[in-house]
Amino acid sequence: MHFARQAPYIPAMTARIEVLYHVKADARAIEARAKAIAVEQSVEMPVSAIDDPFVLNEIVGRVDSIDDIGDGVFAVRIGLAPDTTGFEPGQLLNMLFGNTSMQEDTLLVDADFPEEFVTAFRGPNQGLAGFRARAKAESRALTCSALKPQGFPSSELAKLAGQFADGGIDFIKDDHGLADQSYSPFAERVRLCAEAVANSSARTGIPTCYLPSLNGNLDSLRRQVRLVIMAELSAVLIAPMTVGLPSFHTLVRENPDIAFMTHPAMGGGARIAPSFLLGKLFRLLGSDATVFCNYGGRFAYTPKECGRLAQAALKPWSSVRPTIPVPAGGMVPERVPEMLEFYGKDVMLLIGGGLLSAREKLTAETARFVEAVKR
Amino acid sequence: MHFARQAPYIPAMTARIEVLYHVKADARAIEARAKAIAVEQSVEMPVSAIDDPFVLNEIVGRVDSIDDIGDGVFAVRIGLAPDTTGFEPGQLLNMLFGNTSMQEDTLLVDADFPEEFVTAFRGPNQGLAGFRARAKAESRALTCSALKPQGFPSSELAKLAGQFADGGIDFIKDDHGLADQSYSPFAERVRLCAEAVANSSARTGIPTCYLPSLNGNLDSLRRQVRLVIMAELSAVLIAPMTVGLPSFHTLVRENPDIAFMTHPAMGGGARIAPSFLLGKLFRLLGSDATVFCNYGGRFAYTPKECGRLAQAALKPWSSVRPTIPVPAGGMVPERVPEMLEFYGKDVMLLIGGGLLSAREKLTAETARFVEAVKR
Numbered sequence A, B: 001m002h003f004a005r006q007a008p009y010i011p012a013m014t015a016r017i018e019v020l021y022h023v024k025a026d027a028r029a030i031e032a033r034a035k036a037i038a039v040e041q042s043v044e045m046p047v048s049a050i051d052d053p054f055v056l057n058e059i060v061g062r063v064d065s066i067d068d069i070g071d072g073v074f075a076v077r078i079g080l081a082p083d084t085t086g087f088e089p090g091q092l093l094n095m096l097f098g099n100t101s102m103q104e105d106t107l108l109v110d111a112d113f114p115e116e117f118v119t120a121f122r123g124p125n126q127g128l129a130g131f132r133a134r135a136k137a138e139s140r141a142l143t144c145s146a147l148k149p150q151g152f153p154s155s156e157l158a159k160l161a162g163q164f165a166d167g168g169i170d171f172i173k174d175d176h177g178l179a180d181q182s183y184s185p186f187a188e189r190v191r192l193c194a195e196a197v198a199n200s201s202a203r204t205g206i207p208t209c210y211l212p213s214l215n216g217n218l219d220s221l222r223r224q225v226r227l228v229i230m231a232e233l234s235a236v237l238i239a240p241m242t243v244g245l246p247s248f249h250t251l252v253r254e255n256p257d258i259a260f261m262t263h264p265a266m267g268g269g270a271r272i273a274p275s276f277l278l279g280k281l282f283r284l285l286g287s288d289a290t291v292f293c294n295y296g297g298r299f300a301y302t303p304k305e306c307g308r309l310a311q312a313a314l315k316p317w318s319s320v321r322p323t324i325p326v327p328a329g330g331m332v333p334e335r336v337p338e339m340l341e342f343y344g345k346d347v348m349l350l351i352g353g354g355l356l357s358a359r360e361k362l363t364a365e366t367a368r369f370v371e372a373v374k375r
Helices: A030-040 A053-059 A089-097 A115-121 A127-135 A154-166 A186-204 A218-230 A245-254 A274-285 A303-314 A333-343 A359-374 B030-040 B053-059 B089-097 B115-121 B127-135 B154-166 B186-204 B218-230 B245-254 B274-285 B303-314 B333-343 B359-374
Strands: A017-024 A062-068 A073-080 A106-112 A142-147 A171-174 A209-211 A235-238 A259-262 A289-293 A324-328 A348-350 B017-024 B062-068 B073-080 B106-112 B142-147 B171-174 B209-211 B235-238 B259-262 B289-293 B324-328 B348-350
Touching: A017 A030, A017 A089, A030 A062, A030 A073, A089 A106, A089 A245, A106 A274, A115 A274, A127 A142, A127 A171, A127 A259, A127 A324, A142 A154, A142 A359, A154 A171, A154 A186, A154 A359, A171 A186, A171 A235, A186 A209, A186 A218, A209 A235, A218 A235, A218 A245, A218 B218, A218 B245, A245 A259, A245 A274, A245 B218, A245 B245, A274 A289, A274 A303, A289 A303, A303 A324, A303 A333, A324 A333, A333 A348, A333 A359, B017 B030, B017 B089, B030 B062, B030 B073, B089 B106, B089 B245, B106 B274, B115 B274, B127 B142, B127 B171, B127 B259, B127 B324, B142 B154, B142 B359, B154 B171, B154 B186, B154 B359, B171 B186, B171 B235, B186 B209, B186 B218, B209 B235, B218 B235, B218 B245, B245 B259, B245 B274, B274 B289, B274 B303, B289 B303, B303 B324, B303 B333, B324 B333, B333 B348, B333 B359
Parallel strands: A142 A171, A142 A348, A171 A209, A235 A259, A259 A289, A289 A324, A324 A348, B142 B171, B142 B348, B171 B209, B235 B259, B259 B289, B289 B324, B324 B348
Antiparallel strands: A017 A073, A017 A106, A062 A073, B017 B073, B017 B106, B062 B073
């Protein structure tokens, strides 16, 4: 009986993480497949070889429901034990989808977290209100653009930043491709772009914020945050799936005064529902503003999924502050009225290439975008 | 002319990263789609708005070839500029697949790296030879099992570890689900399991190695490595896609005497070819042994993809040491002859649940597995 634990029987008492998967399967096979996922995402061994009542009752994943949603797809709800996550971001993702991410028949669609996850991870420090305060815009939609292309020297990127700021935009983020490359090293780029934006703001009176793109390991990220603070900036861009969720969340908790805009790169949109990953999970881990692919752009997100994502980011959730949705990806100023109609005012509209295409008319085109949003 | 750089024209001189994507597209649309991917994974803005010759010649991604491979799929080869990666692991993945990972029509299949990436990332410290030396096995296949289930207290996991070691197995890894949970905290688990394995080795004379599963942010990973060294262990398990590539690679470079076995959790097998991610990229970043889903187990990898992965891990590549392939996932001792036939002797066979199912006969079943491999 070497699998039996010495401790007395403990009945299941704690609330589970309720995870929703969509599974392609034959109707006759779905029950076994659902059980297999529940095992894969918990004990990952034959349950028949486990005697320990604590493991069987408290740790093994539990299939809570299976619903046929048509087209050979089933909505499978599985309850996972909170303790298996160790309340650590990387391990949380591991338990939600680690091994199952390698099985093509299954998508991770959503998860509902017990309150102890809110206590552990705490969500955004700043959220929607933090971005509104920076822009001094209490109730309208916010505006944002992006510094590109990479390959430009820092001085040229700084010129673009100044031109965007002259156009009155609220936020200017580095392209998420800007890291610490030889042609625009992080320290130099941040200093020059911050100066250009500050100079413009001094002229226009508009409090434009510049968000440098952070990257690298945790040592590098911490160094970069110090450079950001030295440049008198208070917001950054970060791609949690490329730096890793543990680094992202650590940085958020260490820097309560910094606003974090998250980028969806490596977000694996096709296997994890963007509404869950970019809306709910990034929010739980501290994203203040979440960039995602708008419908009708060059990515495949549907209006329905975009609506769900915005709702996941904004809706009341215990003490977790709302995260501002930032639809992006091939947007143009002409779409502003339609996007405001769709998202409402709690949104930040991000247009990058669509403004840069205006070339020598960049400032004028930016102003046109900003005016369209303010109207 | 605000997009023109002041620097003189520089002709394209550096070798590109040659990336292979498989793209589902209409034959009439594939050329435009290939160009769009080349732009997406480099400057990410309309090329028509760029005048700068350095950016146009050196930075914008280049479509090198498009081949119709049937079933509406095209093999698209794109050359990406090495400098865009900043020679940093997270940014490297970002440039290879960051935004495109969100587009359902495209898979990342392979990439060939110029020599400067070998210089920058350096590959495994130990590789195949390091694992062979630990097992004192010069030429045979190596054996491995896994400690499960999670939920067990450290003392029970240590008992299992002792039983595996009594069976003469070469390596025992923590289940990748074992992190720093309340029921088996990392420090306690590592100490007890290391003791159990050392005690067994003292009796049997077999140099079984125990590999604890690392997790958390870089601070936590470094603390855990110190505990591993204190326990007189010299190999670990880590899941690069859950801790983040930057943390993984940093740890590898900081610990040349530790052998790193990588786990594929969150490897997104369905969008990135496992042969590339788990074989080539993990090898470049320092994986000494790469766990992957064997064909015919409970995952969907094909024999062809498994063969490619093993080849990517092992084949001669400049100064990069070979990484030992570790096929796993629902394996049983009965499959040993077939797997050795398929993979040859440069392989580590990992059977977890298949041994644990033997329960009170665990040691005997382990010995049977070990003998089957040694024969």
